[in-house]
Amino acid sequence: MTLMLDQPVGTTRFRAFGPRQIDDIVRRHGLSPELRDGIALLAHVLPFRVNEYVLEELIDWTDPAQDPLFRLVFPQRGMLPEDDERSLESLVRAGATKRELAAEVARIRAGLNPHPSGQREYNVPVHEGERLAGLQHKYRETVLYFPTQGQSCHSFCTYCFRWAQFVGDPSLRFAAPGPDPLVRYLHQHPEVSDVLVTGGDPMVMSTDRLTGHLEPLLGVDSVDTVRIGTKSLAYWPQRFVTDADADSLLRLFERIVAAGKQVAVMAHFTHPRELHTARVTEAVRRIRATGAVVYCQAPMVAHINDDADTWASMWKSELALGAVPYYMFVERDTGPYDYFKVPLARATEIFHTAYRTLPGLARTVRGPVMSTTPGKVVVDGVETFGDGRFFQLRLAQARNPALVGRPFRAHYDPTATWLSDLEIAADTPQDIREALRP
Numbered sequence: 001m002t003l004m005l006d007q008p009v010g011t012t013r014f015r016a017f018g019p020r021q022i023d024d025i026v027r028r029h030g031l032s033p034e035l036r037d038g039i040a041l042l043a044h045v046l047p048f049r050v051n052e053y054v055l056e057e058l059i060d061w062t063d064p065a066q067d068p069l070f071r072l073v074f075p076q077r078g079m080l081p082e083d084d085e086r087s088l089e090s091l092v093r094a095g096a097t098k099r100e101l102a103a104e105v106a107r108i109r110a111g112l113n114p115h116p117s118g119q120r121e122y123n124v125p126v127h128e129g130e131r132l133a134g135l136q137h138k139y140r141e142t143v144l145y146f147p148t149q150g151q152s153c154h155s156f157c158t159y160c161f162r163w164a165q166f167v168g169d170p171s172l173r174f175a176a177p178g179p180d181p182l183v184r185y186l187h188q189h190p191e192v193s194d195v196l197v198t199g200g201d202p203m204v205m206s207t208d209r210l211t212g213h214l215e216p217l218l219g220v221d222s223v224d225t226v227r228i229g230t231k232s233l234a235y236w237p238q239r240f241v242t243d244a245d246a247d248s249l250l251r252l253f254e255r256i257v258a259a260g261k262q263v264a265v266m267a268h269f270t271h272p273r274e275l276h277t278a279r280v281t282e283a284v285r286r287i288r289a290t291g292a293v294v295y296c297q298a299p300m301v302a303h304i305n306d307d308a309d310t311w312a313s314m315w316k317s318e319l320a321l322g323a324v325p326y327y328m329f330v331e332r333d334t335g336p337y338d339y340f341k342v343p344l345a346r347a348t349e350i351f352h353t354a355y356r357t358l359p360g361l362a363r364t365v366r367g368p369v370m371s372t373t374p375g376k377v378v379v380d381g382v383e384t385f386g387d388g389r390f391f392q393l394r395l396a397q398a399r400n401p402a403l404v405g406r407p408f409r410a411h412y413d414p415t416a417t418w419l420s421d422l423e424i425a426a427d428t429p430q431d432i433r434e435a436l437r438p
């Protein structure tokens, strides 16, 4: 079935709105002065970027402060520690100089754990003594690739675990200007079957740029799958439908598929509403018509999607579009973490309550998953045994391939929100125990 698209709202060309456009948005959508001041205040610290599609088609403006999609993109009061919000506010009220304000903002950001799990520092491959910028090789079969021009997004998520790179943290802005080092590395590492292109969002690049990064992969026989991590299906589905180079993007996917490789679009969907517009339906249809497969993943975050009905509806909506539910993540300890965190016990219960309602074909989803230094740890459930109550855990992915799929247990704790809060059970095999040691 071909969907007739209604006339696009406003301009069809992508345009980002940032902190300087807050007052335009406030006027257009009639936000209260209180809400406006909260956004403007928090946007000093947290990255803020939104666009016409998110404003017009995703957010419900009836009661924005209570709307999950509004909270997904608008920084608001309550997201930062109370003391920090207060001190920032009194500085702004007192008419502090730019310099004073910048110092306070830097202090607050430093307190928000901007570098969780040392991801980028630990896994950067070295070739002939040189660190390969923009590559990360953590799991044997998959290399992450961060193209320089893909280090932004069509809109920013308030809970983003890579938030620091969007506020100009230079140590995080390491990226690859071109694919030559990647291709050389892949030739030397034939065990790598998957290249995961990520960011930011690689879909902010023009098709020409993206082609420059991806086309050289066609000549690497050992690469079976090109994965593209993206939030664009949720934030700017026009990228695949009406953008000037949407068609050429789909032709690029077709060329990769014709070369015998799989294209996996790893779509970030946080809330079912993101899956219910005519435009996203059409975007997924067009992507699938190229032979590419759409896989879906997102973290569970408080105030946005921390209930079972939301996840059940999201997974069913994904399946209905022909997309594959893949990972439910546990939110990382960074940025406005205290606002968004969900205890593992609660996340597990929500996951299972939703999972039970799914048709078998949507039970491809795994979670809740913590992406930790040793690997991806899934919480399979909570059970009471003769020796007490335990979280049942498993390494779904591990730096050490011998540990993949291995189960273990940790003592139940209803308040734990991350692996580091857990006490691993005494009967855990030594190799797993060692891998999990901080």
Ligand SMILES: *Cc1c(COP(=O)(O)O)cnc(C)c1O
Pocket (backbone or CB within 6 Å): 136, 138, 139, 142, 144, 196, 371, 376, 396, 397
């Ligand atoms: C999740 C992840 C991958 C991919 O793991 P899969 O289980 O194959 O999806 C690869 N590299 C890193 C660093 C990751 O976090």
